[in-house]
Amino acid sequence: MSVARFKRFAHVFPVKGYNRAILYDLGRKAHFIIPNSFIGFLEFCESKSKEEIEESLQPKGIYPLEYFQFMMEKEFGFWTETPDFFPPLNLDWQSPSHITNLIWDVEGEQLSTLVDWVKELNVKALHLRFSEGNLRSELRKTIQAFEGSPLRSLEVAFPFSEVIDLPFLKDLLYDNPRISMFIAHDAPADGVDYLDERKAHFYIQTRSPLFYDPNRCLVNRYSFQVDSELFIEAQSHHSYFNRKLYINTKGELRNAPECTTVFGNLNDIKNPKEILTLAGMGSLDQVAKSKTDICKDCEFRYMCVDNRLPKDRGNQQWYHSSPCNYNPYISKWNDEPGFLSLEECEVKSNGQGFSMDEDKISALNQRIWQKA
Numbered sequence: 001m002s003v004a005r006f007k008r009f010a011h012v013f014p015v016k017g018y019n020r021a022i023l024y025d026l027g028r029k030a031h032f033i034i035p036n037s038f039i040g041f042l043e044f045c046e047s048k049s050k051e052e053i054e055e056s057l058q059p060k061g062i063y064p065l066e067y068f069q070f071m072m073e074k075e076f077g078f079w080t081e082t083p084d085f086f087p088p089l090n091l092d093w094q095s096p097s098h099i100t101n102l103i104w105d106v107e108g109e110q111l112s113t114l115v116d117w118v119k120e121l122n123v124k125a126l127h128l129r130f131s132e133g134n135l136r137s138e139l140r141k142t143i144q145a146f147e148g149s150p151l152r153s154l155e156v157a158f159p160f161s162e163v164i165d166l167p168f169l170k171d172l173l174y175d176n177p178r179i180s181m182f183i184a185h186d187a188p189a190d191g192v193d194y195l196d197e198r199k200a201h202f203y204i205q206t207r208s209p210l211f212y213d214p215n216r217c218l219v220n221r222y223s224f225q226v227d228s229e230l231f232i233e234a235q236s237h238h239s240y241f242n243r244k245l246y247i248n249t250k251g252e253l254r255n256a257p258e259c260t261t262v263f264g265n266l267n268d269i270k271n272p273k274e275i276l277t278l279a280g281m282g283s284l285d286q287v288a289k290s291k292t293d294i295c296k297d298c299e300f301r302y303m304c305v306d307n308r309l310p311k312d313r314g315n316q317q318w319y320h321s322s323p324c325n326y327n328p329y330i331s332k333w334n335d336e337p338g339f340l341s342l343e344e345c346e347v348k349s350n351g352q353g354f355s356m357d358e359d360k361i362s363a364l365n366q367r368i369w370q371k372a
């Protein structure tokens with residue numbers, strides 16, 4: 001007689017970090033922070049019968065009863081006599097887009113070129129950056145050109161202007177519902193307005209200039225998203241630089257605005273697909289977080305989109321020259337009480353190598369988390 005086993009849902013993934021772990025629930029687009037030891041418990045449950053699991057629970061066994069209660073209450077899996085009938089999710093990332101994200105600084109009469117590039121490269125997300133000028137007519141003309149395009153999302157950035165008001169932006173959105181966001185930079189104040197009742201489309205005003213700093217970490221806990229596409233891509237690719245292309249007003253082709261390397265010029269390209277063979281194109285695509293110092297020890301590594309430029313140390317090892325806002329060795333953000341920098345934790349990561357003192361980190365964690 002076959003025995004029922006616990007089977008974790010294929011879309012539920014435990015991800016181990018240095019100090020704690022996260023259960024990614026891709027189906028519910030949710031995540032649960034868990035102790036690393038909970039992952040061992042989940043694996044144990046998948047290999048044992050219900051009776052064996054019950055025997056393993058405290059006070060008789062080694063696992064806390066709360067682990068079992070949490071697993072059942074959150075419905076991370078189900079009981080089945082045929083667990084092999086439920087294959088795991090395929091984590092091989094593939095995309096029909098040659099370029100998934102295109103950032104284009106709109107300049108002069110380029111509209112037909114732009115539409116052509118988006119179509120030929122099968123761009124999924126387009127981010128347009130306008131400069132000063134007749135913004136109302138430029139915006140309308142450009143956005144109309146993408147009506148009926150296969151784009152999934154369109155973001156539009158421009159310098160703040162009194163002539164661009166909410167009724168005008170709502171009107172543009174009505175014409176082209178692919179627009180996910182309008183961003184006005186150099187605005188007199190920060191603010192967000194929603195352009196629809198579902199709050200799915202925004203108008204963001206920011207006092208910041210349009211400035212991309214390769215060393216400024218933009219990652220924060222509010223920017224995370226649990227999403228199956230991102231999760232699968234981040235297993236083997238860089239979730240920010242992979243298949244991204246930036247074209248500035250001089251026509252220079254770069255990976256992203258944070259990058260200084262120019263690998264070609266728009267004016268020299270006859271067919272957009274030519275760019276796929278240019279030297280330097282895609283050089284950061286496969287720099288996954290699992291190959292990058294610090295990030296590989298972080299439980300957020302598959303929900304995080306990090307714009308810092310990774311640097312190559314050789315042998316498939318990468319590092320950053322500036323720290324993230326999160327320290328995974330002590331599970332603290334830099335705006336939380338008890339935060340310590342990597343330097344204070346004596347974690348070193350640079351062109352020479354990576355080093356840390358595990359005993360020191362363990363003592364720090366005891367101090368930080370026992371106090372909390």
Ligand code: SF4
Pocket residue numbers: 219289294295296298299300301302304305306324325326328
């Ligand atoms: S340490 Fe790396 S993976 Fe973790 S939040 Fe920061 S950038 Fe993301």
